[in-house]
Amino acid sequence: LSPQYSKKVDDRFGGYVACTLLVFCFICCLQILVFPHSPLMLGVYVSIFILLAAILFICAIYSCVALFPTALQQLSRSIVRSRARSTGIAVFTILLVFIAAFVNMFSCSRVALRDCAARELNVTPGAVGPCQLRALNFSLGTPLGSCHGDGLVCDFPEYFSYSVVLSLLACSVFLHISSIGKLLLMVGIEATFLLLVEGPHAALFDNADLLVLANALWVHVSGSLGWMRGTLGSGCRFGISGVGGWIFGVWVCLWGLGADLVSLGWVDGSLGSGCATGEKEEMEELQAYNRRLLHNILPKDVAAHFLAQERRNDELYYQSCECVAVMFASISNFSEFYVELEANNEGVECLRLLNEIIADFDEVLGSSR
Structure with missing residues (x-):
């Protein structure tokens, strides 16, 4: 960003935090409707909401400082007027929204459905396919019996990916963060989520892939079944988690390119407005200086007579008078x-x-x- 723009105080920081809180509310509504409820969900969501609301309250004081105690006024000014503090608060709020997007994964069951079904049928895990799951009456939205484990049933883990994409939107509202900083932050968020998806929570997405195919068996013909069985048995996994990763990567790249253009547009607009304001102030100072000079040459009433209204050039040189000296x-x-x-x-x-x-x-x- 331009050094001149970087030195400007962005008094809209409270509005940015409000947009982040709105994104958090959308994520909460999405996951409350899709996933089973747990004490972890309730505790984390309430805690994050209180933190974001407190940050929003403190930052909003900057717009109406006269209504609040001096200590809160100083705290609000120290955050909004300091670029380092406001950037730190912005990153903190973005990370809070990101935590809300994936924290429910830790309350879901991580039992591998393929291994559990293989034990039930006394076959190898590679031989388990949609037909075997249908034989065990495993489908989306139904209890999985002994394969359930201690965690909750999360049959639609793709909504975790959607929630993380929503959390990336929180990066876009903080205009004082450079496009490179936003891109690095989004890449870090994506890398963390993909490590969870491909690591300890990989079984959650594998189970969803199997259940989706098993639930759709009745619409497939026998030829398609052979293809699906071979694909699932070969160990090749390009299902919900794989597609989500590719979508994530493309989205982050496109957003990084677009964020640079948006930042440049805001900088140009801000600097252009600042130049126009500076020129207007210089013109007003020059007018006041010329008026003082005119008052030193002419009496004030005479100067006011000529300055009171727009006149033609010829009126400034002659008047019709009977006697002139x-x-x-x-x-x-x-x-x-x-x-x-x-x-x-x-x-x-x-x-x-x-x-x-x-x-x-x-x-x-x-x-x-």
Whole structure:
């Protein structure tokens, strides 16, 4: 990001945290509707909601500081006005949303359905396919008997992938984080999730792949069954977890490219607005300076007469008068006398002397003869 943009205070940080809280609420609703409830789900969701709400409250104080105690005002200013602190809080909130997206995986059963069915049928795990699962009455949404294990039944683990994708959206709302920083953060989130999917929780996704095929057996013809059995027995796994990983990778790459363009657009807009504001302030200062100079040359009522309304150029040079007297006068060496220094208030004192000379001429001309 541009150094000028990096130094600016982003007073919309509270709005970014509010968007993150909204993403968290969507993830909660999704997982509460899809997965069985557990004490882990309740405890983690309530804790994360309290933390995000507290962060949002503290950051929102910056917009209306007069209504809150001094300690909260100072805390809010220290977060919003410090780029390092606001970035740290942003990363912390994103990680909280990411934890909410996959934490329910630890309450799901991790018993390998293929191994359990092989023990039930007294066959090798490689011989277990959709037909064998149908023979054991295993299907989506039904208890798995002895293969259930101590954990909860999570037949739709692909929703964990969808939730993690939603958590990546929380990275997009924090505009003060550079695109490279966002990309690194998203790659770290993706790598962590894929390690869980391909490691300790791989059985969860393998079971879902088997149950999906077993549940769809009645719509397949016999030729398709042979192909599926051979695929499942060969150990090749490109099911829910594999597709989710590819989607994740493509999504992160595309988002990293788009985030750079978005950041550049915001920087250009912010700097353009800052330049326009600076030029406007300079113009107003120049107008005020010229007005002070004019008041030192002309009486205030005369200057106000000419500045009160827009006039044509010819009106500034002549007026229709019955009697007109024109006086030409000059002050010797006035160009050398007029110097803009701090001692004479940038030349104002020189102009005041000129105004006093003109006023003396007015008194002489106005005196009765």
